[in-house]
Amino acid sequence: AQKVTQAQTEISVVEKEDVTLDCVYETRDTTYYLFWYKQPPSGELVFLIRRNSFDEQNEISGRYSWNFQKSTSSFNFTITASQVVDSAVYFCALSGGADGLTFGKGTHLIIQP
Amino acid sequence: DAGITQSPRHKVTETGTPVTLRCHQTENHRYMYWYRQDPGHGLRLIHYSYGVKDTDKGEVSDGYSVSRSKTEDFLLTLESATSSQTSVYFCAISQDPSGNTIYFGEGSWLTVV
Numbered sequence: 001a002q003k004v005t006q007a008q009t010e011i012s013v014v015e016k017e018d019v020t021l022d023c024v025y026e027t028r029d030t031t032y033y034l035f036w037y038k039q040p041p042s043g044e045l046v047f048l049i050r051r052n053s054f055d056e057q058n059e060i061s062g063r064y065s066w067n068f069q070k071s072t073s074s075f076n077f078t079i080t081a082s083q084v085v086d087s088a089v090y091f092c093a094l095s096g097g098a099d100g101l102t103f104g105k106g107t108h109l110i111i112q113p
Numbered sequence: 114d115a116g117i118t119q120s121p122r123h124k125v126t127e128t129g130t131p132v133t134l135r136c137h138q139t140e141n142h143r144y145m146y147w148y149r150q151d152p153g154h155g156l157r158l159i160h161y162s163y164g165v166k167d168t169d170k171g172e173v174s175d176g177y178s179v180s181r182s183k184t185e186d187f188l189l190t191l192e193s194a195t196s197s198q199t200s201v202y203f204c205a206i207s208q209d210p211s212g213n214t215i216y217f218g219e220g221s222w223l224t225v226v
Binding site: 031033035037043044045047050091093095096097098099100101102103104105106 | 144146148153154155156157158161163169171201203205207210211214215216217219220
């Protein structure tokens with residue numbers, strides 16, 4: 001069975017601080033995909049990134065960066081110089097096949113001005 | 114944005130009544146999913162479909178049925194709604210979950226009173 005753990009239920013930081021959201025996963029599959037989604041207060045789920053299990057290169061997209069470490073089964077997400085608009089619930093998810101995604105319970109990120 | 118339309122977006126219904134939620138896609142994707150989102154649980158898979166008339170159960174399928182008679186439509190039915198089915202329901206689509214991104218609809222808020 002697959003499992004995704006986001007141990008941080010809620011994080012609150014002041015604007016412009018850097019913040020890292022943790023994600024730890026469990027799977028027996030050798031090929032799998034990891035995702036991050038953002039859910040702003042309006043409720044929709046916005047896709048942020050997808051990584052496959054064979055690609056451990058870190059990725060940077062503007063103020064967002066992702067650190068994938070297979071050795072520790074982690075796929076952490078860092079926001080640099082956070083902004084109020086980054087306030088949202090962030091979900092980490094794992095896909096191994098046709099039956100969709102296994103989600104973590106989410107981390108509620110609050111950016112205070 | 115992926116062409117996914119959920120209807121209705123908001124519904125209040127009484128315990129014991131049947132309810133059908135519709136997901137319509139314009140992307141011609143093979144895979145379609147229904148998830149529910151509840152506080153403290155993240156998103157959990159209810160049912161999914163891997164083709165017309167091909168469906169399977171997810172983690173929380175009890176009390177729900179689905180049908181897919183056309184590629185573009187995936188219906189979720191609560192035969193006799195209960196208060197525990199009060200939730201936000203998300204439809205999702207994917208060309209091929211083993212490597213492709215899964216995109217989500219905007220959600221349907223269902224309240225069972």
